[in-house]
Structures are given as C-alpha cells and as structure tokens.
Amino acid sequence: MLLTSSILRMQEDTSAIAATYSKLRGAKVSLRGLTKYYDDVRALDNATIDINAGEFVTLLGPSGSGKSTALQMIAGFVVPTAGDILFDDVSVVALPTYKRNVGMVFQHYSLFPHMDVFGNVAFPLEMRRLKRTEIQQRVTSALRLVRLPGFEDRRINQLSGGQQQRVALARALVYEPALLLLDEPLGALDLQLRQELQIELLHLHDRLGLTVIFVTHDQGEALTMSSRIVVMKNGAIQQVGTPTELYKGPENRFVAQFVGETNFLEGEIAESVGGRQVAATPDGLSFSYISHDGHELGQSVTAVVRPESISINPKPDEFRNAFEGVVTETIYLGDIVKSVVQIGQETTVTAKTLFRAEAVQLAKGDRVRVGWSAEDMVPVDSGKPEGSGFRG
Amino acid sequence: MLAAETTSFKSPPGKATRTEENLFRWLRIRKQLFFVSLVAPAVLFVVIFLAVPLWRMFLLSFGSADSIAVTYDFETLDQYGRALATPPYQRVILNTFWISILTTVGCVLAGYPTAYVLATASDTVRRALLAVLIMTMWTSILIRTFAWRVILGRRGLVNETLEWIGVIDGPLSLVFNTTGTMVGMIHILLPLLILPVFAVMREIPREYMLAAANLGAGPFRAWWRVYLPLSLPGVGAGALLVFILSLGFFITPAILGGASDRMISNIIALQINELNNWEFASALAFLLLIVTLALYILYARFMSFEQLYRSR
C-alpha cells in the first residue's frame, strides 16, 4: 500500500519538474581489465564490463568483494594497479577526480556539515564558476527534483537521514553529470525509507536518462532496481546479467546462492539425452535438468532449483522431477508459505507456494509429493556447496 | 531493604513510598559523597596554593607602596594607572602582545601543515611523528632554550652552516634579539598548536575531501572551501592556547631576547627580585591574568564550536 501510494506521488511530482530538467545523455562506461591490489590484498581483479549509455547497473556482492574499490576507481579516488576506464570510449585513468564530471553519493558523510543545504547543492556549480542567478535557479530546481523544495536554508544536522541523502542526490545531479555513482546510498536508512528512495531513484534515472552505477550488498535491492547486475565476490566478477538472467540461469554456485533463495541438489551424472541430463544423489534420488554444456557421465554435478518452481502435490506425471517426502517445517510469510520437505535421507528441498488451501493445510510430519520440471533446474559448477544447501 | 520492597509491591506502580524515597535519597547522597571525595584533594590544593595567594595578590595590587604598613584601598587604582599610563610599561605591554601574536602566527604557519601530515599519514608514520613531538616536550624548557643560544650564536650551527654554503659573509645576529625570542618561543609552543589541530583534523572524514574533488574542486579549492573551515576550530583552539601561554613567557625572552624584548613576566620578576615593589608587580600580574581569562573564555567558546561541527 505504502509503496504504491509513494509511486503515485512520485509520478505526479517529478514528471512535471523533470520536464524542465534537461534530459541528459548518459555516458557509456567501460572497464577493461581493471585491477587493484592493496599490497597483497586483491581488491578488484581484472574486471571487464561494458555499461551502456543510460543503463542502471548494480554492483552486487558481499562485504569486501571490491564494489567500492571499483566505484572509487571510476570516480578517480583510487589509482588502479592495472587496466583502463573509458567514458564514451575515451580513457579517463589519467584524469584527476575533479575533472571527471561524475556524480557520486556516499553512504555516510555525504554532505559538508559547515554549509547549509543551499551551500552544499551550490558547491559544484560554484566550482564550475556559474553565474549567481543561474546557481540560484539550478539549486532550486534540483531541490524540487528530489522533493525538498524550500529546504535551502536548513543546516545539515537539521535533516533526517533520508533528507540528507536526497540533498546529496540533488548535489550530485545539479551539475548534470553523465554518470552517477551511488555507493550504498540507502544503506543507513530504515526499510520503508529505503524502498521509497529506491523508487525515487528509479524514476529519476528514467527521467534524466543518465548512466547509474549503484552499489549494494542487498540482493533484493539489486533485483528491484537494476537493468543489469554485476555479481562480485573477492574482487572477481562472477556473472553479469539482467535480474531475470541471474535468477533463472545462475552460472555458478555463488551466484545461485547470493541472488534469491535456492535449493541445491548434488549427484553423479547417470544419463545424458539431448540437452537433458539425469543425475543420482548419494541417497538414491534421481533428478533431471537441462544442460547445454557437455558434462560427462560419472562426473559429479550440482543443480539448483528455485523454491517457487517446486509444486506441492502436483498432478501425477506432471513433472519429470517427482518425489515423495515428509514436511519438516512450514513457515508462513504472509501471502507465501515456505515448506521444507525431506525427500531423501540427506536431501531436503524448500518450496514456496502462494497462500492457497492445499499449502495452508500442510503440517509438520505430513506426507506430500513434490515436483518440478527439468526446465526449471540448471546445473552450476561442480564441487562442494558453500555453507548449507539452502540459503534464505 | 526488605521493608521497602514489600511496601513498593503494594503501592501503585511508578509511585515511590516514603521509605523508598528516603532510601533513594541516601543512595544519591552516598554517590555524590564518593565523587566529592575523589576531587577533594585537588580542590584543596588549588584553594590553598592558588586561590589564597591570588586573593592576597589582588589585595596587594591596591596597596600603596610608600607606607610601611601596607594599606588596602580599593578606591586607589594607582598601580594599575602606573602600569597602563607610563610609556616604558606601555611599551612592555604592547611588546608582550606583539611577540605573542608573532609567536602564534609562526606556530600556525609551521604547525598547520605538520598537523595535516600527522592526520593523513599512515599509522606507522603518524606514531613515529607523534613520538618525536611528545619527546621534545619531555626535555626541560630551560635546557632547550639554552640549546638555542648555542645553535643561533655568532659561531653557532646556523651561522657556520650558512657561511660554509656561502649564503652570508658575516654572521647574522640571531640571538639576544626578537628573532632569538621568536625562535625559542615557537619551538617550545609548537606542539601545543599541533596537537589540538591534529585532534580536529583526525575527526574530518576522508569522504568530505573525496566529495569535494568529485564535485569539481581542485586540491586548493577543496582545501580552502572544505578542509580549512572544518579544521578551523582546531586552529582557533590551538592558536588561543599558544597566545595565552606566550603572554606569560618568562624564561625564553630572558635567555634569548635582548633588552627591548622584555615581556610583562620579565618586568614582574624585576619588580619583585630587584626593586621589591610587590604592589606594582601584583598589579601587572593581575592585568595579565585578566587578559588571559578573557582569552580563555574565547577558547572555551571555540571548543564548543567544535562540538557543533561534530553533530552531523
């Protein structure tokens, strides 16, 4: 409810204002083998990505995965160990920060505490030696853009966390950069404010047409906001793709685990027909999945299936993967029910179903059938899974 | 105890009974007594050895010098009038301020960049520099001041080096004049400027300078518009501290200065040691104290400005 109402509010507000704001052409950003070592610590390793003009790309990864390092090199705060950064196919590595014309919002300490809101937003314009009247005008419209009209005279410590980040956003947009970098700008805010600002950011991006690189370690945030996501781990890019691509076709175990919730099944390949393979788990279950790479017979494999792809008590013979099991746990998440079902001695799967009659009646200890189609199951890399088989 | 508990059980929630009130009052008093006993020795010491002599000195400054039995007459401001109206003393007072201002400026110019290096250096470098800084404060001021005589003398290190390089023909007079006084005072007071400035600079998050650069400010403008204003409270505090301490300097001008570099403290010593004029010395000392107190109040204000910046 709250979310939709704020979306509506947003649309009314910004469409009119943004119309007066010039539509920017976003910059194309390319990283070519970008690498940063801090002594022996590999902060970013050989990152190569092409970000299209006007894209909203999220760098997603756990703490220490090199997201900030990448952003800081793009902004020019950190000198790369190796590699190149191109804006619109022109290398910027030799360009000092203050000449790169990139907008940036930090997680903390975004605003100068000794200036008021006007002073902060006017600062980049003063650095560009604009005329006073134009500064005045641009600050006013930037503050309207972030829905803080009339806040010019406020001191920074008189603003809430959300307002501060809005002002920081206004300051980053007021000089119309072609690229906006956001390093967990919503990290310090509570959930509701976060969601509200997520939507505002998306709208601003739509209206202004600039390229945005957004950093987060929150996969939910990444999935809702991005046109593409770059999943990172220990300084290395794991996979680049649209939210759907990452969700449906994770290329490795880490991505499967980090983006969304997943069931892992491990086994040895027993059969390979066309694009479909069958593998057997150590506790004697066979599961089939679609594989396009040539995995060999006898090789061990891990395949993943998303909880919402699993049906409870499906029609007999509806799915290739059909198992019987015992419910060990049911968790109600409002409109969704999560059921943990033990289908083999060492194998459990978690199913997510909509809050419907058959699921509601499930109780611990019930015998059920579960099933999913081979198309909903993809193999990820071989080897041991990290942590438990299921990640919430 | 037990009684209090049982009664409180019966009484409406949130309201203390009489027994409880008495108990809590006693607990509060006991706590206060504890803290009083902690500060008592220091307070007693200050009262006996500072407040009482100060009061005597205050009375003395209103006494008349020519009577044998000293009489205190608060109507008389003779001593103060003499200090403020006699040209030689006026000159000493002005000179005191002038030297203090120069010292403060010198300390700020030399100390600010040092503090910046301290605040931004790596931990190892910072620790080494801080150790050096603090070690200089361990050596007696007297020894350090005499050391400058050797270094700045006609055949001292500086002159010899400059002559050897060929920058100068004859020795410069670097000591027993204002230059010597300044060098000695800046040297001694520099750490007292560096430390507060460093303390404030350390608290300035790196993000501010990054943000300034990101927003298009080159290094100088980023410093001028962001770093300097944020570090200014430290400079204010350090400068006032240095200035206040300079006003009361005695040893350094006496050892390294010339006849015209005498400061108020030197005159006070002269009045007491050689002229035995305690009344006039007291008046001079009191003038110094009043100026110092006024400046201290300013200093306190500056420290609260710093608090203001902290609340982000």
Ligand SMILES: Nc1ncnc2c1ncn2[C@@H]1O[C@H](COP(=O)(O)OP(=O)(O)OP(=O)(O)O)[C@@H](O)[C@H]1O
């Ligand atoms: N200035 C630095 N000096 C030394 N090591 C650093 C420095 N900055 C980052 N690192 C290291 O580089 C790695 C990547 O850090 P980075 O800040 O890019 O991670 P991150 O993905 O932004 O993590 P977080 O989500 O915690 O912000 C980490 O191992 C970190 O310890």
Ligand SMILES: [Mg+2]
């Ligand atoms: Mg980070």
